[in-house]
Amino acid sequence: FVSTEAETDNPQSELKPGIDLLGQVDELFFDIYDRYEPVNEPSLDNCFVSTSYDATTHFETTVTDVLNMYTLITGKAVDLSVDLSAASAAEEY
Numbered sequence: 001f002v003s004t005e006a007e008t009d010n011p012q013s014e015l016k017p018g019i020d021l022l023g024q025v026d027e028l029f030f031d032i033y034d035r036y037e038p039v040n041e042p043s044l045d046n047c048f049v050s051t052s053y054d055a056t057t058h059f060e061t062t063v064t065d066v067l068n069m070y071t072l073i074t075g076k077a078v079d080l081s082v083d084l085s086a087a088s089a090a091e092e093y
Contacts, residue, residue: 001057002015002018002019002022003015003055003056003057004018004055005035005054005055006032011030011032012030015030033052033053034052035051035052035053035054036051036052037051037052038050038051042072043072048069048072048073050062050065050066050069051065
């Protein structure tokens, strides 16, 4: 998987160094997508819009965007910690 944010009108040439690292490839296909970013002010209209997916392959920036939106909406950071003692106590019954 090779991806980039295109900076020219020829994204295939921009991807060539990465594709060359792959070695023998059975099939190549290219997709190009526009990226969008919200232009509103959520504090004024209470409308929270995420940005489009970007070239990251594991959705790093998308996750960060969603976590930031959660904080803006709720006023607190996401807490993904788990109280394992409570979970194991429930299993004993």
